[in-house]
Amino acid sequence: MAGVLEQKAEHRFDKYRGALEGNIRGNNGVEAVVVPFWEAILDLADESGDGALDASEFVQIMAAIGVSEGDATYTFGNIDADGNGEITTDEWLEALRQFWTSTDPDAPGNTLFGRY
Numbered sequence: 001m002a003g004v005l006e007q008k009a010e011h012r013f014d015k016y017r018g019a020l021e022g023n024i025r026g027n028n029g030v031e032a033v034v035v036p037f038w039e040a041i042l043d044l045a046d047e048s049g050d051g052a053l054d055a056s057e058f059v060q061i062m063a064a065i066g067v068s069e070g071d072a073t074y075t076f077g078n079i080d081a082d083g084n085g086e087i088t089t090d091e092w093l094e095a096l097r098q099f100w101t102s103t104d105p106d107a108p109g110n111t112l113f114g115r116y
């Protein structure tokens with residue numbers, strides 16, 4: 001059973017997460033905050049420097065944020081929209097926009113961080 005401090009921390013984190021999420025979904029936050037941040041992440045993850053992520057680069061960056069190799073591989077197949085074996089900046093950003101704005105549970109972007 002979680003102690004009082006853990007319960008308070010969890011409650012405050014939930015409150016913070018709710019406020020952050022509300023702020024991102026409103027106020028054009030996806031374009032102003034989420035897109036530039038994840039464009040930078042794609043740049044960092046693109047070890048080969050070809051402007052796209054291959055499966056290995058994608059699995060590696062997703063592992064850094066706690067996504068399992070199995071889930072990352074599953075996600076890679078979903079957001080590689082043209083099926084050419086690499087995720088371009090456009091495919092990456094489209095998936096992020098779907099993640100933040102689409103209510104369709106089958107939208108590829110809604111599997112961005114693995115299976116739920």
Ligand SMILES: [Ca+2]
Nearest residue numbers: 046048052053
């Ligand atoms: Ca690459």
Ligand SMILES: [Ca+2]
Nearest residue numbers: 080082084086
């Ligand atoms: Ca592709």
